[in-house]
Amino acid sequence: MSEFTVILIKELKSIIRDPKILIAMIIVPIVITSVMYLLITQSMKQSITEITRETGTIAVLDLDQSEWSFNLINYLKEKGYTIIETCCIEDIVENIRSNRIDYGLVVLKDFSKNISENKQGLIEIYLSIRSSSMFSIYRDLRLFYSLNDYNRNLSKVIVEKYGLNSSYLFNPVLSYNNIIYKDIQIKLENPVILSTLISSTSFIYPVLVLILSSFLVQLSATSIGVEKEEKMFETLLSLPISRFKLIIVKITASILISLIGLIIYAGLFTWLLSSLINIPSVEQSVDTTVSIDLNELTNLLSKIYGLHDILLVIVCTGVFIILILSLSIITALFTEDVRSAQLTTQYLIIPVMFTMFIAIFTDISSIPIIVKYVLSIIPIANISLIQQFIFSKDYVLVYIVLLSTTIYALVSIYIASKLVSTERVLTFKIFRKKRR
């Protein structure tokens, strides 16, 4: 076995057997994601079922007492609401305040007459907001959604009574949407889906890079901290192995462990995401249940991001990971133990977090090209913009990002290996452990 393999196996064994790392990196994410999955999916399903069930008690004050007011009340009964009659508005308000009823409905005088004369029939709705939670608000508003449905149905009846086509009347203009993106053309019924999809990729990529960076720098800093804490660093430096190899092995071990972690994360994340996508949205649930096909989304995305683009993103991200790992090793070299080594990672994660969040909310398409060139060579910041550069097919900028990040990564590895070759790693301490 080469020295590289020997150290790599040792690193993997140490990391995997260390319960602190195992708990923090593997068990906790699995538990958190699973609990998140159960909580989110179950509560969403339950809430949506409750909303779509359209039940509740409505106190009705019918001041009209004629054809269309009876029609409305019967419609609500058919939808599953319990209707009770009431004598006055004060009674409605009092009952809502004391939670005895869910809603109040006052059908005003001349409601039917107005509708028959092509005027708007007037009603008043009373409801209360009982909680600040999203689903609770939707539940509180479900009578409002039911009345929207009634309105739509009534419009159809009225329009068709006059011999008109309701589809035409509600949507006199029907558009066939063609999205032109660079040299491709995509036909879409609803362009909002595509724009949402694109904006979500510009959100997901920086977040993924941030999660991955946090995960990786913790691991590499820990692997250096362990050498110091377990007092193996001096022995390691006297062993017949090149210092450069030592740094490369540390980086490789961190990447390998992170890949295992990433696969677990990605699996859990996909599971969670697909479960969420397959839950119909509240608006959809009220109207009709339509689930989004994941394959359809993938097909749409592949029309925008080709294989070449995906490879570029992967390569750039890979080089960035090597850069961030070597930087984390450099800072960890000046610490005394695992705890202080891990603390130093915040000095790297904060700028990553900062630039990634800026990238999510910034549109760089309209800024001057010279500024784009400058941004493309700023370490860390440049990688946060890679998705936007690729979307706009600015391949020159993408290659500048790749080249500059590669140079930074190589320089960082060189500095790290040179530092290990000097006595500074033993004699110079930035992050000292507090002694009691």
Add this chain to the structure above:
Amino acid sequence: MPVLVVENLRKVFSGGIVALKNISFTVDSGEIYGLVGPNGAGKTTTLRIIATVLEPTSGNVYVNGYSVRDKPNAVRQLISYLPEEAGAYKYLTGYEFLDFIASFYTKNESEKYRMISEAIEISGLGERIGDKIKTYSKGMLRRLLVAKTLMVKPKLALLDEPTSGIDVANSVRIRDIIRKYAREYGVAVLLSSHNMLEVEYLCDRVGIIHNGEIIAEGPPRELIHKHSVRNLEELFVKLTGG
């Protein structure tokens, strides 16, 4: 030709602290040389420079003719170093740790197996060699570390307080093993110790180091006779003033 040649070695740390003031000595093949001195005298600094962990400010160190300044990688192939405050990877077993160290010195599996078997014998850990290091006592860990240092049969073994933390019986055993490796395999041993009895018993020559200078050097018996004292301890107190 001596295995180790230390020539006018000087070390000044940042902040101007002078740790070594032009010290010189040699160690021959099969010889056990003891560096003794009070705390802060420069023993560990000397060992660290020879182990290529620290860089000399001036002067040079040669191991089998290779300079620590110019050929540190070649020096590392010839030495085996036991730092005073050494530890081991606590989540590896004793066996895995020995396997890890041996892998740097040989690619031959049977040679590696021989090294590990010898180390198990030196350490006296028996069945416990299969246990994780975190379960070892301080003495067991030190025995494992001495074993990993000697098992590779280096040209030069650098032992900083080899028996520190080890009980009397095991200390005696370790000393016998160090002597055996020096005599039978021609390993040159440079050790530092506070234990004068150990140095007197084990070392062929000693260098008494004080304030970064070697103030006396020679075989223990010769030094005792020359300075008209009863033992090395008295000599040490006499020369260092306390």
